[in-house]
Amino acid sequence: xxxxxxxxxxxxxxxxxRLCLGRLPLEVLRRNERTSRTVDRAAWSELAAAGVFAMTVxxxxxxxxxxxxxxxxxxxxxxxxLVPGPLVATFLAAGRIEGAADGSVMxxxxxxxxxxxxxxxxxxxxxxxxxxxxxxxxxxxxxLSRVDPRAVDAAPLERPLDPLxxxxxxxxxxxxxxxxGAAEAARWRRDGAALTGALQVGLARWACEVAVDYATQRHQxxxxxxxxQAVKHLCADMxxxxxxxxxxxxxxxxxxxQPDVGDADRAVAGAKLLADEAALANGRASIQVHxxxxxxxxVPVHLAAKRARVLATHFGTAADRAAALxxxx
Numbered sequence: 001x002x003x004x005x006x007x008x009x010x011x012x013x014x015x016x017x018r019l020c021l022g023r024l025p026l027e028v029l030r031r032n033e034r035t036s037r038t039v040d041r042a043a044w045s046e047l048a049a050a051g052v053f054a055m056t057v058x059x060x061x062x063x064x065x066x067x068x069x070x071x072x073x074x075x076x077x078x079x080x081x082l083v084p085g086p087l088v089a090t091f092l093a094a095g096r097i098e099g100a101a102d103g104s105v106m107x108x109x110x111x112x113x114x115x116x117x118x119x120x121x122x123x124x125x126x127x128x129x130x131x132x133x134x135x136x137x138x139x140x141x142x143x144l145s146r147v148d149p150r151a152v153d154a155a156p157l158e159r160p161l162d163p164l165x166x167x168x169x170x171x172x173x174x175x176x177x178x179x180x181g182a183a184e185a186a187r188w189r190r191d192g193a194a195l196t197g198a199l200q201v202g203l204a205r206w207a208c209e210v211a212v213d214y215a216t217q218r219h220q221x222x223x224x225x226x227x228x229q230a231v232k233h234l235c236a237d238m239x240x241x242x243x244x245x246x247x248x249x250x251x252x253x254x255x256x257x258q259p260d261v262g263d264a265d266r267a268v269a270g271a272k273l274l275a276d277e278a279a280l281a282n283g284r285a286s287i288q289v290h291x292x293x294x295x296x297x298x299v300p301v302h303l304a305a306k307r308a309r310v311l312a313t314h315f316g317t318a319a320d321r322a323a324a325l326x327x328x329x
Contacts, residue, residue: 009073016074019050020081026300029082033163036131036156039085039106048103052078052087057095067257068191072198072249079202080209082303084164086129088195088314089137092188096179097135097146108133108149109192112140112173128310130154130168138173144185145176162306193315194256194268197249197275200311204245204278207286207304208238214290225289234289238282245271245278266328273321279308 005013023043032038047053055071057063064070071091078087089109090100099105106129113125127136133149154168161167180188212235215226225231252271255264283305287294294301312318 005073009070012070013073013077016050016052016077017081019046020077020083024081024083026082026303029084029164030300030303034160036166038164038166039129039132041106044085044106045103047078047083048101053091053094053103054101055091057101061095063095063101067253068194069250069253069257071195072253075195075198076202076205076246076249079199080206081202082164082206082307084129086133087199088192091195092192093135093137097137099134105134106132107135107137109137109139109188110170110173112138113171124169124171125173126157127152127154127168127170128165130170131156131166137179138176139185139188142182142185143178144180144188146179147174147176162303162310164303165307165310189315190265190268191256193272193321194249194252196311196314197245197252197268197272200272200275200279200308201242201246201249203304203308203311204238204242204275204282207279207282207301208235208242210301211235211238211282211286211289218291225291231289234285238285241278241281245275248274263328266325269316269321269324269328272315273318273325276308276312276318276321279304280312283308 023046024040028040029038051064052074054063055066055074056068057065059065075087086106086108090105090107092109093107094101097105097107100107108127108129110125110127113123130136130149130152136147136149136152138145138147151174152168152170153172154170157167157169212226215231215235216224218225220228226235248267248271252264252268255262255267283301286301287305290299290301293299316324
């Protein structure tokens with residue numbers, strides 16, 4: 001299995017990176033912080049036009065006919081660009097829900113509320129970007145159903161963890177229209193975990209890059225702080241975590257594309273676990289490298305740390321992934 005990117009994949013990554021920098025620079029994204037609508041629909045359509053959501057849709061159906069490994073390369077760039085929105089859910093829905101591939105329909109994904117611990121009753125589920133969704137797909141456990149977001153009774157959370165990911169608490173979801181069975185739902189969970197891992201790798205990389213950039217510019221005692229051993233070690237550890245997670249994510253995505261080489265579910269579980277750890281740890285380390293400034297709202301590194309915390313809850317927690325790996329031993 002070759003983890004080196006092909007020339008085509010490098011060009012693909014470069015194109016998405018330039019699109020994000022040109023249409024969705026950080027200063028533009030931050031204008032919508034803590035609002036109910038943080039997605040630029042025009043830019044969303046441009047992502048769709050670039051093929052982001054139709055990458056694995058067969059060419060005969062109007063897609064690009066590429067593999068999940070290619071999509072992972074693209075989603076790493078989206079993560080590094082801190083692009084908000086239900087990227088993974090809309091990608092998964094392309095080919096099944098009309099309009100998802102071309103960006104005219106934004107699709108969200110939620111898990112139907114289930115009973116909590118004894119005495120707690122049914123816990124509400126949390127739906128992201130509810131006010132912006134055109135379709136909400138619900139994972140019922142044994143299949144997928146399609147729900148009209150306008151029919152959902154929800155309470156927006158006033159202070160979501162990630163200021164670019166509006167959240168709504170939903171105590172109960174409508175039954176909805178059946179969309180797919182258990183096998184398709186399992187595929188959504190597996191592929192969604194792989195692509196979320198790719199987003200986390202992008203976040204880990206971005207947190208490292210801004211930390212290194214700051215460490216070379218910030219001077220203390222007449223020297224760049226990056227010349228001090230303690231800061232060097234922080235940055236070096238960030239690079240190692242990012243590269244390890246990237247290798248795991250690419251391995252997981254390639255195993256999905258080529259299932260004869262190994263257990264795809266196990267590979268993706270390990271990849272998501274490592275990617276979550278890398279993004280969370282790099283977010284904290286980047287804040288530390290920025291020193292006292294790192295803890296202020298004006299310094300954007302907190303956005304990576306908060307987004308990483310949100311994504312770490314998608315498609316299973318760290319405990320879920322660790323248990324899946326243990327079950328495969």
